[in-house]
Amino acid sequence: MWIRIIRDISAIKERDDRSVMQNNGSGGKALKAGIGYTIGNIFIRGISFLTIPVFSRLLSTGDYGIYNTFASYVSIVTIILGLALQASIKNARFDFPDKLSDFCSSLALLTIVNSLVISGVVCCFASPLSGVMKMVTPWLVVLIMVEAFANCILYFYNAILSVHYKFKEYLVISFIYSLSSVVLSVVLILFCFRGAEYMGRVLGSVIPLLCLSVYMLWRIFREAKPRMSKEYWKYGLKISLPLVPHQLSQIILSQFDRIMINSMVGDWAAGLYSFAYNIGMLLHVVTNSTDTAWSPWFFEQMESKNYDQIRKSSNLYILLVTVLSAGLMVISPELVLIMGADEYQPSKYVVIPIVMSMFFSFLYTLPVGVEYYYKKTGYIAAGTTASAVVNIVLNYVFIKLTGSYVAAAYTTVITHFLYYLFHMILARRIAKRQLFNVGIMVGTSAFVLAFGFICLALVEYMLVRAVLLVGIIAALVLFVVKQKDELLGILKKKSA
Numbered sequence: 001m002w003i004r005i006i007r008d009i010s011a012i013k014e015r016d017d018r019s020v021m022q023n024n025g026s027g028g029k030a031l032k033a034g035i036g037y038t039i040g041n042i043f044i045r046g047i048s049f050l051t052i053p054v055f056s057r058l059l060s061t062g063d064y065g066i067y068n069t070f071a072s073y074v075s076i077v078t079i080i081l082g083l084a085l086q087a088s089i090k091n092a093r094f095d096f097p098d099k100l101s102d103f104c105s106s107l108a109l110l111t112i113v114n115s116l117v118i119s120g121v122v123c124c125f126a127s128p129l130s131g132v133m134k135m136v137t138p139w140l141v142v143l144i145m146v147e148a149f150a151n152c153i154l155y156f157y158n159a160i161l162s163v164h165y166k167f168k169e170y171l172v173i174s175f176i177y178s179l180s181s182v183v184l185s186v187v188l189i190l191f192c193f194r195g196a197e198y199m200g201r202v203l204g205s206v207i208p209l210l211c212l213s214v215y216m217l218w219r220i221f222r223e224a225k226p227r228m229s230k231e232y233w234k235y236g237l238k239i240s241l242p243l244v245p246h247q248l249s250q251i252i253l254s255q256f257d258r259i260m261i262n263s264m265v266g267d268w269a270a271g272l273y274s275f276a277y278n279i280g281m282l283l284h285v286v287t288n289s290t291d292t293a294w295s296p297w298f299f300e301q302m303e304s305k306n307y308d309q310i311r312k313s314s315n316l317y318i319l320l321v322t323v324l325s326a327g328l329m330v331i332s333p334e335l336v337l338i339m340g341a342d343e344y345q346p347s348k349y350v351v352i353p354i355v356m357s358m359f360f361s362f363l364y365t366l367p368v369g370v371e372y373y374y375k376k377t378g379y380i381a382a383g384t385t386a387s388a389v390v391n392i393v394l395n396y397v398f399i400k401l402t403g404s405y406v407a408a409a410y411t412t413v414i415t416h417f418l419y420y421l422f423h424m425i426l427a428r429r430i431a432k433r434q435l436f437n438v439g440i441m442v443g444t445s446a447f448v449l450a451f452g453f454i455c456l457a458l459v460e461y462m463l464v465r466a467v468l469l470v471g472i473i474a475a476l477v478l479f480v481v482k483q484k485d486e487l488l489g490i491l492k493k494k495s496a
Contacts, residue, residue, distance in 0.1 A: 083241060
């Protein structure tokens, strides 16, 4: 089966190579790739979302919490092993245009060396570390290192594909991993790990990713033999190392709460929180995908000094996401009911504040684009690190004070709001002008918070929320009809 898959991917690569040679317009390639990534990511994330009801019924809240805590540790360790080296590939494409394959091969070797050294040390202390990390068995610590390494190779290889606009191969690999992980996990849970279902879910994730990482390394080393290069290693580390604290802080900001809940309350609480978070993240999946189209367009408008157009378009963008946020909060109790078994129902009180935090996470992407445009990435790292520290402190204080995992949802709202506010002030100072409508941002923020608490009060009143949902849909339709010309104009400008 794997040989056939590899052949299919190779055929796709050859077709993509011919497509790139035939397409002389880099803008056209970038637009086509951007659309492909956006649609593909939504589709692949959709697979993950649709599997929530499957695993919430196959796994107890404890097992669900163990797996999600495991996944959180994997995200953190991936950055430590990979050193964010994939970030240097975009620059190397221009600085080593004729030696990019050699560069990538050499940095892949550096990733392997770094991973082996760190993993070797960690595995020697797997038993005591499992106690500190609240892992039920030392084998989970070993598997964290294995999956983190495979993740590094996946990110690295996808970065290579992206600079060549090979989005088709990226989508094929992502689809294979998503589907094989789900199928293998279900098989292992049902037939091999009764009584330890979390291990079936973990191995179902690790094994396909490890197989794909071997294939990806083979592809990289086939292009150029791996060798140590002081020049390439120094170049890659100079660009990538400063990004490590930023990426670690981002992971801590989004993942560390469930690690703390697992440690301070219990794996069952981490399971309930993770379940709610995965549903609330639906808004983030949508806005993260739309940002793929927004960011290049924003850079173009900044370059042309079309500040009025930025303000008009951002107003529409914010209002649209506000309506989507309200709609998701209204139906969130029903999503919990559909997606989860009875033991997951208490998490319906957590989804709504998670959606609030995802709204502020979206708002943050607008001012942070200014910092990227003016190459002030140091401020981004500082803001992310500070927010991560604030999140950890607030989680510790309020989880301990209340003894409840629910507190983490509200500390996440506060943290994301402060994160957005910090970058909003910073963007104003960097650009020396207010690019975004503060009134719209304040108004929509107040609405989302107020509407969220109304939905919380109405969690048990489905009919009342149904009326609210009809109103939201009507408002969305009216909004689209009234702004039809403006929306079509923006789309035309983005595709021009």
